[in-house]
Amino acid sequence: MKELQAAVIGSELLQRERGIAPRHRLEFDPQSGELRLRPRDEAPRAHATPVDQIASDGFA
Amino acid sequence: MEAARLKIEKTVLEKTFAGAFRLSEDASGATKLEVDVTVPGGGRYTLLLTTAPDYPSSMPEAFLIKPLVLRDFHGQELLAISPSHKMHLLKPEGRFLHLCHYKPENWHPNVTLYKVVIKCLIWLVAYENHLQSGLPITDYLGK
Numbered sequence: 072m073k074e075l076q077a078a079v080i081g082s083e084l085l086q087r088e089r090g091i092a093p094r095h096r097l098e099f100d101p102q103s104g105e106l107r108l109r110p111r112d113e114a115p116r117a118h119a120t121p122v123d124q125i126a127s128d129g130f131a
Numbered sequence: 132m133e134a135a136r137l138k139i140e141k142t143v144l145e146k147t148f149a150g151a152f153r154l155s156e157d158a159s160g161a162t163k164l165e166v167d168v169t170v171p172g173g174g175r176y177t178l179l180l181t182t183a184p185d186y187p188s189s190m191p192e193a194f195l196i197k198p199l200v201l202r203d204f205h206g207q208e209l210l211a212i213s214p215s216h217k218m219h220l221l222k223p224e225g226r227f228l229h230l231c232h233y234k235p236e237n238w239h240p241n242v243t244l245y246k247v248v249i250k251c252l253i254w255l256v257a258y259e260n261h262l263q264s265g266l267p268i269t270d271y272l273g274k
Contacts, residue, residue: 077172081260084253084271099249101147105171106252120147125249130219130272131231 080108084126097123132162132186140164143245160184165196166248170255178251179227180244187240193251194227201228201258204265216274217267219254230254 080097087093095108098119107119115121132140137156144152144164151167164180177197183189195201201209203218209228213220219231232250233242257271 077170077256077259078263080171080256081264081271084257084260085266088270088273097253099147099252101149104148104151104169106249106256107171122249122253125246126253128237128250129234130250130254131221131234 076105076107080106083108087127093123096121097126132156132160132182132184136187137162140244143243147245148248162186164191164244164248168248168252168255170252170259172259174255174259176255178230178248180247180251182244187242190233190235190238191244191247192224193230193232193247194224195230195251196227199226204262217269218261219257219268219272 083093083095083097094111096111096115098107098109098115099122100107100116100119102118106122109115141154144154148166153165154162156162161184162182166178168176168178170176176195179194179196180191182191203209203212209218209220210223210226212218213228214222221229221231223229230251232247254268254272257268260271261268
């Protein structure tokens, strides 16, 4: 399941780079210390931090 | 780093990477942050972020210190192909991979070390996907 999660995040990043509107919100979960995807139409989890802006700021 | 800023950095890191980071400062005001991070899928890594005394005016530098050897999809050591734009790697320092993170034009003194760690974590997710797909990291993170 965890491997699937990594692949799903990878697919989402690929699609974003190809100009496809993101379907998920990328969150960091401090309880598990991991990145997670959450459907955009679902409310963010209370303890999770959205990190979409950090991802979309670009890489040098 | 100024004491007030150091306190902010520690507070944020304690909320987000509790028990997984080590932050130290030398007499010159340069700091070192080591953070243990996990990528969904089980990959465990240790990042090293270094800051100059004028941080946060200057950007920190980010290195991967554990594991020491990372290979690409073709089996080549990433250190041997650094610097690499396709893999978002800068010129290495010693034996450590030097990771790209913020573009200088997107850097702002309000950006904390926590955000740089998240940026590196996203790089690691892209790297683990690269290992499966063979696609360059720029396909995941942009050029």
